[in-house]
Amino acid sequence: MASPDVPVTDQPSPPISRSRSVLRLAFGPLVWLSILWIALLVFAAVFRDLLPLREPDELGIRTREVEKFESPGWNAFFGGDSQGRDVFSRVVWGARPALILGVSATMIAAVLGSIVGMAAGYLRGKVDLVTSILVDITLAFPVLVLLITVRASFGNSMLVFVILFAVTGIPPYARIVRGATLSLAEREFVDAAVALGANRRRVVLSELAPNIALPVLSFAFIGFAIVIVAEGGLAFIGLSLDEITWGQLIAAGTGDIQDAAHVALLPATTMFLTILAFNLVGDAIRSIVAPRQVLTQRRLRVSDDRPEVAPNGVLRKETAPPDSRNERVLDIVNLHTTLHTPLGDVMAVDGITLHVNRGEALGIVGESGSGKTMFLRSIIGTFALADVSRSGVVSVAGVDMLRSDPATVRRTLGTCIGMVSQDPLTALNPVRRIETQLVEPMRVHFALDKAAARARAIELLRSVGLPDPERRLRAYPHELSGGMRQRVTIAMALVNDPELLLADEPTTALDVTVQRQLLELLGELRRQRTMSMVLVTHDLAVVKGYTDRVAIMYGGRVVESGPTNSLFAQPRHRYTVALMRSVPDLSLPSHSELEVIDGLPPSLVNPPPGCRFAARCPAATDVCRTDTPIRQHVDDDRWFRCHHPVEPDELESVPVQVAGTSS
Amino acid sequence: MVIARRAARLVFVVFVVTFLTFFLLDRAPGDPAEVKAGLNATPEVVAEIRAELGLDDPLLIRYFDWLAGAIRLDFGESLVTEGFTSWELIREALPKTLELMILAEVMAIGIAVPLAVTAARRPGGTVDRATSAGAFGLLALPSFVLGIYLSYVFGVQLGWLPTIVDDLPGLNDDPLENLRQMFLPSLTLALALIAIYLRLLRSDLIDTLQQDYAMLAQSRGLPERRILWRHALRPSSLNLVTAIGLNVAGLIGGAFIIEVLFAINGMGRLTILRVAQEDFPVVTAVVALLTVAYVTVNFIVDLLYRVIDPRIRDGIA
Numbered sequence: 017m018a019s020p021d022v023p024v025t026d027q028p029s030p031p032i033s034r035s036r037s038v039l040r041l042a043f044g045p046l047v048w049l050s051i052l053w054i055a056l057l058v059f060a061a062v063f064r065d066l067l068p069l070r071e072p073d074e075l076g077i078r079t080r081e082v083e084k085f086e087s088p089g090w091n092a093f094f095g096g097d098s099q100g101r102d103v104f105s106r107v108v109w110g111a112r113p114a115l116i117l118g119v120s121a122t123m124i125a126a127v128l129g130s131i132v133g134m135a136a137g138y139l140r141g142k143v144d145l146v147t148s149i150l151v152d153i154t155l156a157f158p159v160l161v162l163l164i165t166v167r168a169s170f171g172n173s174m175l176v177f178v179i180l181f182a183v184t185g186i187p188p189y190a191r192i193v194r195g196a197t198l199s200l201a202e203r204e205f206v207d208a209a210v211a212l213g214a215n216r217r218r219v220v221l222s223e224l225a226p227n228i229a230l231p232v233l234s235f236a237f238i239g240f241a242i243v244i245v246a247e248g249g250l251a252f253i254g255l256s257l258d259e260i261t262w263g264q265l266i267a268a269g270t271g272d273i274q275d276a277a278h279v280a281l282l283p284a285t286t287m288f289l290t291i292l293a294f295n296l297v298g299d300a301i302r303s304i305v306a307p308r309q310v311l312t313q314r315r316l317r318v319s320d321d322r323p324e325v326a327p328n329g330v331l332r333k334e335t336a337p338p339d340s341r342n343e344r345v346l347d348i349v350n351l352h353t354t355l356h357t358p359l360g361d362v363m364a365v366d367g368i369t370l371h372v373n374r375g376e377a378l379g380i381v382g383e384s385g386s387g388k389t390m391f392l393r394s395i396i397g398t399f400a401l402a403d404v405s406r407s408g409v410v411s412v413a414g415v416d417m418l419r420s421d422p423a424t425v426r427r428t429l430g431t432c433i434g435m436v437s438q439d440p441l442t443a444l445n446p447v448r449r450i451e452t453q454l455v456e457p458m459r460v461h462f463a464l465d466k467a468a469a470r471a472r473a474i475e476l477l478r479s480v481g482l483p484d485p486e487r488r489l490r491a492y493p494h495e496l497s498g499g500m501r502q503r504v505t506i507a508m509a510l511v512n513d514p515e516l517l518l519a520d521e522p523t524t525a526l527d528v529t530v531q532r533q534l535l536e537l538l539g540e541l542r543r544q545r546t547m548s549m550v551l552v553t554h555d556l557a558v559v560k561g562y563t564d565r566v567a568i569m570y571g572g573r574v575v576e577s578g579p580t581n582s583l584f585a586q587p588r589h590r591y592t593v594a595l596m597r598s599v600p601d602l603s604l605p606s607h608s609e610l611e612v613i614d615g616l617p618p619s620l621v622n623p624p625p626g627c628r629f630a631a632r633c634p635a636a637t638d639v640c641r642t643d644t645p646i647r648q649h650v651d652d653d654r655w656f657r658c659h660h661p662v663e664p665d666e667l668e669s670v671p672v673q674v675a676g677t678s679s
Numbered sequence: 680m681v682i683a684r685r686a687a688r689l690v691f692v693v694f695v696v697t698f699l700t701f702f703l704l705d706r707a708p709g710d711p712a713e714v715k716a717g718l719n720a721t722p723e724v725v726a727e728i729r730a731e732l733g734l735d736d737p738l739l740i741r742y743f744d745w746l747a748g749a750i751r752l753d754f755g756e757s758l759v760t761e762g763f764t765s766w767e768l769i770r771e772a773l774p775k776t777l778e779l780m781i782l783a784e785v786m787a788i789g790i791a792v793p794l795a796v797t798a799a800r801r802p803g804g805t806v807d808r809a810t811s812a813g814a815f816g817l818l819a820l821p822s823f824v825l826g827i828y829l830s831y832v833f834g835v836q837l838g839w840l841p842t843i844v845d846d847l848p849g850l851n852d853d854p855l856e857n858l859r860q861m862f863l864p865s866l867t868l869a870l871a872l873i874a875i876y877l878r879l880l881r882s883d884l885i886d887t888l889q890q891d892y893a894m895l896a897q898s899r900g901l902p903e904r905r906i907l908w909r910h911a912l913r914p915s916s917l918n919l920v921t922a923i924g925l926n927v928a929g930l931i932g933g934a935f936i937i938e939v940l941f942a943i944n945g946m947g948r949l950t951i952l953r954v955a956q957e958d959f960p961v962v963t964a965v966v967a968l969l970t971v972a973y974v975t976v977n978f979i980v981d982l983l984y985r986v987i988d989p990r991i992r993d994g995i996a
Contacts, residue, residue: 085782112818149688149691149692153692153695153696153699166703169703233993241819245821248820248821248823248824249821249822249823252823252935252936252939252940253935253936253939253951254951254955266823266824266827267823269942270827273827273830273831273834273835273842274834274835274842277831277835280827281827281828281831284823284827284828285824287821287824288819288820288821288824291819291820291821292816292819295815297820301814315801356811383829395900396897398894398897399894400888400894406701415848425900426900426901426902428900429897429898429899429900430899430900430901431900433898433900435895435898437891437895439891442890442891442892443891443892443895444892445892445893445896445914446892446914446988446989446990447913447914447987447988447989447990448910456899456901457899457900458899458900460900460902460905461900492989492990494989494990494993495993505895508895509898511899564843599763612903
């Protein structure tokens with residue numbers, strides 16, 4: 017027996033086979049209840065004549081078995097209606113037409129809809145256009161008028177109803193199947209099979225069946241519910257079948273709602289439960305095909321496990337010596353960021369300690385996936401949909417970003433930090449004018465009036481080198497080129513004169529000439545404003561040219577750090593060396609081979625113990641796989657974490673150079 | 680250019696739908712001449728009326744004659760209600776239907792949007808899970824079942840509101856009584872719409888909030904409320920606008936079941952009655968009006984897209 021004291025969340029969840037967990041998620045108790053309810057309905061529909069029920073049309077006022085408007089009870093479970101008929105037996109009786117109508121209309125609609133959808137998806141072009149116009153017409157056409165007219169012309173036999181509901185039910189199936197066919201026809205394996213001599217149509221068709229079976233089945237359950245509702249609606253208008261249907265029971269009972277509400281309420285509830293059951297089952301089937309994104313709650317927590325302990329195990333009394341505090345615009349001590357995901361905890365940032373002095377530029381370098389961006393996000397505390405906990409200390413201009421109240425954090429974000437992101441195409445809100453976006457932070461944080469904010473916005477745009485700023489203010493982001501947009505995002509970052517600029521690969525998405533211009537601009541702005549900067553990049557040349565100090569990141573940790581020039585002159589960590597060797601050297605002949613680092617950065621879900629780089633490191637030994645290397649200081653400002661650091665003479669044999677902009 | 684093409688296509692839809700209705704009603708078993716002539720008419724009288732109504736002309740000719748009149752809102756006389764034109768009958772029914780539609784849409788949007796924004800703020804949170812479950816349940820409630828439930832609770836048990844709209848006073852004469860009577864039907868309609876709107880907007884908002892620009896807005900220290908309402912809502916509302924458009928267009932034709940349930944003499948009841956009476960000029964007029972409404976609303980939605988998202992205006996997205 018598990019002790020109730022043990023919090024379940026602390027246990028690492030064992031890997032469950034995916035299909036089983038999906039099934040378990042999709043088929044909760046509610047869904048099983050729904051299946052049971054549907055089974056009951058089928059039973060009632062099939063065996064209604066054998067059940068010990070009163071004749072549904074037997075008039076209780078004559079036989080005196082059921083009284084007029086008798087209340088529900090043991091004599092008649094659902095009571096009696098205005099003529100003393102047994103409502104329960106009438107409801108049971110109604111199950112059969114409901115099922116016959118629902119099942120046959122749904123099946124015909126599904127088959128016809130699938131054919132239409134396949135044709136539209138496979139042939140595309142004209143057929144697609146015609147279908148979409150047809151859909152327009154169906155949507156514009158008042159279905160009820162069609163139903164009424166057809167019913168008036170052809171009577172109200174079950175057959176007419178089945179055909180009516182089947183035909184009007186076609187479009188959604190057509191849409192689902194068309195989508196599946198389109199995406200399938202574009203997949204590579206179809207091309208591959210065709211290249212091998214297979215018949216394209218046959219390939220698509222044979223692959224299609226398994227791909228559409230579940231979506232169509234899923235919608236069929238929902239479509240069934242729709243048919244039931246439609247029948248009820250028609251009954252209300254007095255146009256239903258010549259049988260006892262739920263719709264008719266409800267419609268007939270409505271008039272007596274003041275005196276005997278149960279006559280309408282009980283059939284209505286039966287219908288409601290039936291629809292709910294079919295919807296739930298349909299939904300469960302859909303979540304097998306497309307597992308519902310298990311949304312982790314968006315949460316940002318601070319978990320305070322030992323913030324005082326620096327990674328080298330030394331207890332730190334304070335985050336920094338008092339005299340240097342003012343100089344440190346950004347001070348980070350033992351920052352851990354953990355993303356709690358359904359697949360497990362991701363150690364995105366795993367104990368980082370670093371600082372940035374006033375006016376200093378710190379470069380953060382690493383491959384994609386080394387945790388650079390997550391590190392920046394951890395400073396500002398913005399994550400997408402994630403349940404995140406942070407621990408340690410992040411202090412910006414003396415403000416504790418983890419533990420201060422939200423208003424203080426927002427104020428610090430708005431007035432002390434500016435952020436430039438990687439992709440200028442997605443960094444600006446597409447539906448707001450440049451002016452609105454640029455002026456907003458000034459008005460929110462400094463309550464600047466409109467004219468003043470606007471004047472400052474123009475001045476800012478000019479300072480980032482955007483021509484004709486007055487006109488640009490009226491523009492929407494999509495009206496500017498990529499380079500211009502990035503200038504706008506830089507202007508937005510500078511809007512409230514921040515002390516710290518966080519730049520996340522600010523030029524990666526731009527072409528080379530624009531890259532240079534923007535980097536020069538950033539450097540110049542930084543000098544003018546004595547602003548500090550954290551520049552995240554994977555481009556060593558950029559780091560070399562535009563930063564004072566550098567931190568090499570790998571697997572959520574900083575593995576080596578120091579002044580930029582001395583670090584690259586004499587790298588000690590083997591990952592740093594590997595990075596430098598993977599940079600093309602323009603001074604070498606063009607056919608020289610470029611070294612690549614074998615393998616991928618480690619997964620940060622349950623990372624192995626020891627040095628994160630061990631798996632890819634040529635010099636790794638057993639100790640690397642068990643013990644996390646501690647910080648070894650070359651001097652105050654220069655350190656690395658490696659069990660087998662690169663010795664200076666080792667580098668002689670393999671020259672390492674960093675091609676770059678000389679500064 | 681795009682607008683012109685879209686408009687042409689919609690006009691085409693109007694022609695097809697009205698013609699189809701014309702064709703369908705022509706095939707229907709009832710003979711308008713017999714309807715007009717009454718029960719005891721001799722075959723000669725019926726033939727005379729046939730000629731008078733132009734029923735002996737080919738279908739296409741009759742359609743174009745009708746179309747020529749329809750453009751001037753002349754849909755012909757009612758066959759059943761002597762001395763009334765189809766348009767006069769519609770003009771009497773339309774305001775009630777429009778009022779019902781507007782009340783329902785206002786309630787639905789007014790409730791669904793704040794709920795969706797709150798739910799999207801913390802996906803998977805308490806509000807989100809509660810509203811999602813509520814929407815799922817509401818979607819399983821057909822309007823007549825919901826209407827009966829509401830009538831039972833508010834009308835019968837609590838006795839606060841009338842369960843049928845009886846002798847509805849004009850909105851100008853006695854607005855309070857008018858709204859009191861219209862409240863339950865509007866709420867019934869609105870609740871179903873809330874479920875649809877809430878689901879759409881919530882998921883679009885969640886998508887938007889994961890965009891770079893939404894995260895950058897957060898990094899600028901803007902209050903969350905401001906980011907949701909001013910930054911995320913507008914780019915997330917395209918699907919919502921489409922859904923509202925479709926619903927508005929549909930409801931102009933009358934909320935058939937609600938109108939029957941609450942005894943409102945609107946477009947829905949007019950249509951049902953006139954189909955049963957085989958008063959085909961009125962039916963055709965209603966269908967024409969509906970189609971035009973659908974097409975117009977669609978067109979407005981297209982224009983709204985351009986207002987909401989400037990990229991669509993410039994043909995980029």
